[in-house]
Amino acid sequence: MRNLPTGYRVYLSLLAAVALLCVVAVCVWLAQRPVTEPTEPAYLLKDNAGHLALYTGEGEGPLAEYEIYTRLLPEQDLLALQQGVPVTDETDLQRKLEDYGL
DSSP, X not given: OTTSOHXXXXXXXXXXXXXXXXXXXXXXXXXXXXXXXOOOOSEEEEEETTEEEEEETTSOOXXXXXXXXXXXXXXXXXXXXXXXXXXXXXXXXXXXXXXXXX
């Protein structure tokens, strides 16, 4: 840096200062963002002996059973239902039931 003209040294110093200021600003912004905790779903839709069934968020139940035969659903949907599909509220439940064909 000694061989550079004074104008380049000033330019590079200002560029480094701006870069450092940007890094600090991003770090401050990230530190102030609220951390959202993952919420547990209100319900789970699961396969119950070949039918679609509604369980509590903890997996207790079934609370309700629907006339939807899970064996007729696409394989990806069936695999998801075997694990339990999370449902956040009544609106989400209605939308998912319609998606599955009810």
